[in-house]
Each structure stands twice: as C-alpha cells, then as structure tokens.
Amino acid sequence: MIQQNLSVDYDSSLHISDVSLIDRLENSVLVGNWFAFLKPDWLQRSSFEPLLTASGITTTSIKPVILFRGKDELTLPGATI
Numbered sequence: 001m002i003q004q005n006l007s008v009d010y011d012s013s014l015h016i017s018d019v020s021l022i023d024r025l026e027n028s029v030l031v032g033n034w035f036a037f038l039k040p041d042w043l044q045r046s047s048f049e050p051l052l053t054a055s056g057i058t059t060t061s062i063k064p065v066i067l068f069r070g071k072d073e074l075t076l077p078g079a080t081i
Contacts, residue, residue, distance in 0.1 A: 014081050021046060021078035029076055036076055038065040046077050 028042035040062045043049050074081045
C-alpha cells in the first residue's frame with residue numbers, strides 16, 4: 001500500500017451525512033476553526049428552496065450567515081460539527 005501525505009488537516013468533529021449535498025453546495029458553506037459561513041446562494045444550491053416555498057416560507061432575501069461553532073453541536077446542510 002502506498003502511503004500518501006495529505007496537505008489537508010481534517011477536522012475530526014466534522015461528520016458529513018450527505019456527500020451529494022456537499023458536492024452541490026461547493027464553496028457556499030465554508031467551515032473554519034471557530035466559525036461556519038453560509039453564502040447567500042447556499043439555499044438555491046441545496047435544492048431546499050422549493051420545499052420551503054411549498055411550506056409557505058418565503059425566501060426572497062437570503063443573506064450570508066456567520067455561525068459560531070462553540071461547544072454545542074452545529075447542524076449544517078449535509079453535515080454536523
């Protein structure tokens with residue numbers, strides 16, 4: 001077996017639950033050491049927008065969001081920290 005040296009440090013507290021959703025989101029959701037950042041287009045890329053509209057929730061002005069990671073579990077689209 002060939003050993004590979006990875007140049008990326010993986011966060012062991014990040015658990016991906018939906019790989020296909022992560023692929024669709026691309027860089028719409030960014031996770032750092034202390035914060036997670038959701039860009040305004042994350043909802044459109046996630047395909048959740050039609051579900052919210054069908055539920056009567058309007059999504060006319062989606063703004064970027066910064067989430068503090070803290071000590072509690074944080075649920076993001078397709079992953080938990």
